[in-house]
Structure formats: C-alpha cells, structure tokens
Amino acid sequence: QAEAARDDAATQAAQSQATVESLQASNAALTQLVEGTQGREAELMRDLEGQVRTFQQRVDVLEKQAEEDLTEMNRLQAKIATLKQANEQLQQDLDTAVAVADRLETQNTEYCDRIAALEDAGALQPAYEQATEALSDLQERVVEYQSRLAAAEEQAAAAQSELAASDAN
Numbered sequence: 001q002a003e004a005a006r007d008d009a010a011t012q013a014a015q016s017q018a019t020v021e022s023l024q025a026s027n028a029a030l031t032q033l034v035e036g037t038q039g040r041e042a043e044l045m046r047d048l049e050g051q052v053r054t055f056q057q058r059v060d061v062l063e064k065q066a067e068e069d070l071t072e073m074n075r076l077q078a079k080i081a082t083l084k085q086a087n088e089q090l091q092q093d094l095d096t097a098v099a100v101a102d103r104l105e106t107q108n109t110e111y112c113d114r115i116a117a118l119e120d121a122g123a124l125q126p127a128y129e130q131a132t133e134a135l136s137d138l139q140e141r142v143v144e145y146q147s148r149l150a151a152a153e154e155q156a157a158a159a160q161s162e163l164a165a166s167d168a169n
Helices: 002-122 126-168
Strands: none
Touching: none
C-alpha cells in the first residue's frame, strides 16, 4: 500500500508538476499577450491622439470658416436691408411720379377740353385775330420808335459836332 500511495503521490506530484508547468507556460503566454496588448494599446493610443489632434485642427478650421461665413452673412444682410430701403424709397418715388403723371394727364385733358370748347364756341378765332392785330400794332410802333431813335441819334450827332466846333473856336 505504501508503494501504491507513493506511486499515487508520485503521479499526483508529476501531474501537479505538469499542471504547474502548464500554468507557467500559460502565464508566460498570457504575460507575452498582455505585453503585446499593452504595446498595441500604446500604439492605438498614439494613433487615437493623432486622430484627435487632426480632428481638432479640422474643427478649428471649420469654426474659423463658420465665423468668416457669419461675418459675410451679416454683411450681406446689411446690404440687403440697405437695398430694401432704397427699393422702398424708389417705390415711393415711383408712386409719386405716377400720381404727378396722372394729375398732369388730367390737367392736360381738361385744357384740351377747354380748348375744344373754345374752338367749338368760335372764341379762339376772335382772340387770335385780336392778338394778331395787337402784334401788328406793336410791330408798327417798334418801327416808329426805331425811326425816332435814328432821328434822335442824328440830332445828337449834329449837336455834338456843333459843340465840338464851338469848343474849337
């Protein structure tokens, strides 16, 4: 029995030794795996940090572009507001011009109607004849005054000549 117990103990010791060796091999493999994983983890962290930096740079560029776009949008909105005001003023001016044109057209129509009524009544012909006679009279007077002026100028020249002659004596 003792031999069997020794054999049993030796078998158990051999099995235990084999288990220990197997566990040590597994531990060594796990240690290598952990070290490899840690190395890979460090490499992945470096890659991730690089990607984060690249992403942040892109975000910074996009933020700057967004600020520039906002500034441009504000400038364009101000320009649009100015153009709207100018358009409103032009519309008011146009409305005023249309109102004035309508009023002038109405007045023109009224004057044309009056002239037509006067023509129909025969009132324009006598007025035209009177104006023509008055113009003819004025032209005759102008001619008369021109001849008087010429005569007066001749008299003045003669008087000046006499005066010059008397001064010479």
